[in-house]
Amino acid sequence: MPEKVLVYSRFPKALMLRIGERYELLDAAGKPPAQVFGADQLADIRAMITAGGTPLGADMMDMMPKLGAIVCYGTGYDGVDLAAAAKRKITLGHSPGANASSVADIAVTLMLAAIRRLPVADNYVRSGDWAAAKPSPMMRPQAGMRGRKVGVYGMGEIGRKIAARVASFETEVGYFSRSRHDVPYQYFPSLEALTEWCSVLMIAVRAGGDTHHIVNADILRKLGKDGYVVNIARGSVIDQPALIAALSEQTIAGAGLDVYAKEPHAPDALSAFPNVVLSPHIGGHTLESHVAMQDCVMANLAAYFAGKALPYEVRGA
């Protein structure tokens, strides 16, 4: 009989097909599992799959006394209460690097689209305004990429891939990270120093208590009125009201966002800015990235049920 695995977040079915061939999936489809499954069903669960950003605390863990493994689909695990998991001897797995290329690609896509105002441009053609020679102040030439100083915040696998891509656009690349890395980019000792220097800030840092709202009004002011901020990490890293204020007051030039304070993001002040490009948390959303993330999930589950250490374990958790 296949092992039972709880699916805790809302995932498209296609993502779970391969995993469902091997395990009996109890899919709560994004609802609280206790609403969908009886206590007896939950009592049997030894492993669960979740999205790293979904809150998962002690109360939930306690509904599954046999739970021994939490497997995050993706790189992040910021929603998981690490202390609660450790206390219950629950091992934590993720998919490190599996989506790094796809996420780095979306970061660069958002950067270019914001700087070249692509959604506005696309609409200018489609609407017929171009053919009608309708003046569009938004289509005035802006500073492009060549010679720009681009700052990458975080130098993990995604940050490194972002930096490599950005460098090919004839830019100068700098970075800030907790520690200096062996990379061919200028190191800055603080986020403040990096932001003072650069005119594009690419956020690729791991989310957590220490980075909560770290990109605040002061950092955005340092970025300057020709500056852009791009976030593909987690919404919590940016003080979103401060970002909206900076865009309203035009203390920065624009933004590209794949992640938000609250997801899925509902239209709000951000949606009103034509100089902002918004995507629905699709950083890791490519076929090859999903295959790689599924590989990690399958490998983690197989090892766990075989009584072995997870091959993609979150260390120190």
Next chain:
Amino acid sequence: MPEKVLVYSRFPKALMLRIGERYELLDAAGKPPAQVFGADQLADIRAMITAGGTPLGADMMDMMPKLGAIVCYGTGYDGVDLAAAAKRKITLGHSPGANASSVADIAVTLMLAAIRRLPVADNYVRSGDWAAAKPSPMMRPQAGMRGRKVGVYGMGEIGRKIAARVASFETEVGYFSRSRHDVPYQYFPSLEALTEWCSVLMIAVRAGGDTHHIVNADILRKLGKDGYVVNIARGSVIDQPALIAALSEQTIAGAGLDVYAKEPHAPDALSAFPNVVLSPHIGGHTLESHVAMQDCVMANLAAYFAGKALPYEVRGA
């Protein structure tokens, strides 16, 4: 007294400010000059500034018997009747490479935006459909960049810059050009062979009689149903009705276009495709690119009026 220079195409005023400080500009604002200026005024003209794609034939040249220099604002000069100019001993200048970085950037922007379906994604967030969990078949995961085979057609300055950028996305890069270049990319002996191999075709070839509609139904079929075509060169290189047919029949996956058969492009069948990204010929449309193009125009005009050879002359024209 400053020399008189005819401005033949419709250019935003801001582009001509620097040039207007030095020369007396007769700006026809995109209209036929004979409608705007008297024959006596045109008879004096010794130099003109035009956009390379704007048709400029013998009849126009003959209205200005003293015309000795045609200076194109930008790289292209495909609209100019080269034989007619040569016959009249009119020298031809352009701005080679001045906009290459900006144009290469827009090529990559369009490629990424088409493959990651950015305009659809941006609209999915802004409309509230994401927040409402409205299913969107267009947002299903697609193949991303990693491991993709990208073909660059044309290996001039823009083609080289496109190739360098694209390679940073963990792709394989190949190219076809009239001759083999000393570049670290796989050479293909024909456009057919390149297109058979690649799943993204980046068009960076100089427009002319030999490349007219060279990207036709057959080439698009070879690109395949997972294939994308990106054109930042000239609209004439693609057989546009064949492209529309390929998109309708889904024999290719999508397209990114900055140039069109007729410009400015009016909404038509192309505008109906959500898997196509359209921009209003803004490849060279950045501040640094305009400064560089203006530098070339100024240098060409100064040399011409000083009786010297143009520093940025179209050779063999």
